[in-house]
Amino acid sequence: MEIVILLIKVFVVFNVIMGLASICTWVERKGSALIQDRIGANRAGAFVETDVFLLKPVAFVVRWLGILGVINTLLCDAVKAIFKEDFVPEGTSQFMHCLAPFMAVLPVFVSFAILPLAPDFEVMGYHIRPQLATIDAGVLFLLAMGSIAVYGVALAGWTGNNKFSLLGGLRASAQMISYELAMGLSIVSVIVMYGTLDLFEMVKAQSSVWGIFQSPTAWLSFIILFIVGMAETKRGPFDLPESESELVAGYFTEYSGMKFLVFWLGEFAEIALFSAIIVLLFFGGWNIPFVQLPEGAWWAALIGHLVLMTKIMFFCILQIVIRWTLPRFRYDQLMNLGWKILLPIAMVNLMIVAALKVF
Amino acid sequence: MxxxxxxxxxxxxxxxxxxxxxxxxxxxxxxxxxxxxxxxxxxxxxxxxxxxxxxxxxxxxxxxxxxxxxxxxxxxxLENQPALGKLVIGLAGLGGLAFLWMMVPLLQRSFAAIPQSAVDVQGSVREVGKLLYTQYVFPFEAASLLIMAAVVGAVMLAKRRYRA
The missing domain is CATH 1.20.120.1200 (NADH-ubiquinone/plastoquinone oxidoreductase chain 6, subunit NuoJ)
Incomplete structure (x- = not known):
């Protein structure tokens, strides 16, 4: 029975990742069109008709999905990518070239294993804690996974075997290393604030007051983590590693077909991951303000899960809107922001939080 | 397992x-x-x-x-790498053997110390933290000072060329 519960948890967590990533993909495609005053994908499936009476409602749904661009962005693009030529550049290790996309995605997927996705509940006599892996090091595991996420990108840049890829890979790794310091410090300040490493306990500590209001400087940690999250996903104003006006597409210049799509999947999963971390640390997780859900009921856990997903989607959409609104940084501005602004602020913030905790 | x-x-x-x-x-x-x-x-x-x-x-x-x-x-x-001379390979082999000779007694002793079954330790991060800040506070701070000196030294060495 333990194995069955574990398998169900794996299934749920995997579907949460893929679901969030697909919704992000759709919001990115259709939302960017909205922001740029275009129409965006609206053709594939939009003219489906059927004469069979029973299939009429299905055709109606398909038509609307087509008009909204869901079929185009999620189904057609994936099928297209699968049947595209899988190109590997000459003079490079084919194995490494194939390995790189998966090394970029793996840390993001594994990170989801320690995120609690709903309050714990009892069902059929089993106490279920909706978190795949309960490890002692808790949040530190997220930092560890974040720090090995660099390899996929660096390898992708190197195995591209051309200057643009290599420059993109080097820029990406330099950027990720620089911003990880600020991320680590802001997460440490959160750990000090709650006095625990366990994400589950952190969310429980926010049942009456959200984390961002619990300490006078918690909003600083939140802002730092949000900025760092956008820099780590290499998007938004921080997309120098793949800046198309200078580097073609940066580290994934030489990738085509499904491998290219795997990079994209990793990017959207990472957006969802950072949104989830922010929601769990600062915005109460599954807690609804002024409403106490009964503990242990399965329906309360379901409502909590939906609340959590809604909050995560809010931050995903916020990141996508910022990405399509702000212009790109210059490289020195990027490094100055990371080292001379975010890092000192994070350090001072950590000291303030620690001092408030002690005195 | x-x-x-x-x-x-x-x-x-x-x-x-x-x-x-x-x-x-x-x-x-x-x-x-x-x-x-x-x-x-x-x-x-x-x-x-x-x-x-x-x-x-x-x-x-x-x-x-x-x-x-x-x-x-x-x-x-690959072509930029200098080929190793026979002398270097010989010396490296000798060094490796010496290291092995040092390691064997150490390994023999540590095999006995390996716990046979993994014990369930609760709150090990807390325990490590407590030990680091109470019993081992001096070595811990000394190590951090050493790392700090290394960082400053690296910057000094790298920047020396640009000084007037």
Missing amino acids: TALFFLVALVLLISAVGVVASRNAIHSALFLVGNLMSVAVMFAMLNAHFLAVVQVIVYAGAIMVLVLFVLMLLNIK
């Missing part, structure tokens, strides 16, 4: 040999990453979660990324 241990041990040994045997410096570095990661898995299997995570953050995540970064920036080609 035993099967997992042997699997990880196999990966660990293969990657350790790969570090030395591969001719491409970047492949070596990647093998070393694999090696450090499997050591982290070993720590995790002994329920030392904190140690495992720190191993990944510090070695696999920070140090090896910088090593890889430098290797890629320098773009070392």
Whole structure:
């Protein structure tokens, strides 16, 4: 029975990742069109008709999905990518070239294993804690996974075997290393604030007051983590590693077909991951303000899960809107922001939080 | 658990040999990453979660990324590597044997100390923290001072050329 519960948890967590990533993909495609005053994908499936009476409602749904661009962005693009030529550049290790996309995605997927996705509940006599892996090091595991996420990108840049890829890979790794310091410090300040490493306990500590209001400087940690999250996903104003006006597409210049799509999947999963971390640390997780859900009921856990997903989607959409609104940084501005602004602020913030905790 | 241990041990040994045997410096570095990661898995299997995570953050995540970064920036080609002389190979072999001679008694002693079954330690991060800030506070601070001096020294050496 333990194995069955574990398998169900794996299934749920995997579907949460893929679901969030697909919704992000759709919001990115259709939302960017909205922001740029275009129409965006609206053709594939939009003219489906059927004469069979029973299939009429299905055709109606398909038509609307087509008009909204869901079929185009999620189904057609994936099928297209699968049947595209899988190109590997000459003079490079084919194995490494194939390995790189998966090394970029793996840390993001594994990170989801320690995120609690709903309050714990009892069902059929089993106490279920909706978190795949309960490890002692808790949040530190997220930092560890974040720090090995660099390899996929660096390898992708190197195995591209051309200057643009290599420059993109080097820029990406330099950027990720620089911003990880600020991320680590802001997460440490959160750990000090709650006095625990366990994400589950952190969310429980926010049942009456959200984390961002619990300490006078918690909003600083939140802002730092949000900025760092956008820099780590290499998007938004921080997309120098793949800046198309200078580097073609940066580290994934030489990738085509499904491998290219795997990079994209990793990017959207990472957006969802950072949104989830922010929601769990600062915005109460599954807690609804002024409403106490009964503990242990399965329906309360379901409502909590939906609340959590809604909050995560809010931050995903916020990141996508910022990405399509702000212009790109210059490289020195990027490094100055990371080292001379975010890092000192994070350090001072950590000291303030620690001092408030002690005195 | 035993099967997992042997699997990880196999990966660990293969990657350790790969570090030395591969001719491409970047492949070596990647093998070393694999090696450090499997050591982290070993720590995790002994329920030392904190140690495992720190191993990944510090070695696999920070140090090896910088090593890889430098290797890629320098773009070392295979033909640029000087062939090793017979004398160097001989001396290296001798050094390796001496190291093995030192390691054998140490290994014999430490096999006895390995816990046979992984004990369930609760709150090990808390315990490590308490020990670091009470009993071992002086070595801990001394180590941090040493690292600080190394960082300042590296910057000094790198910037000396640009001074007037």
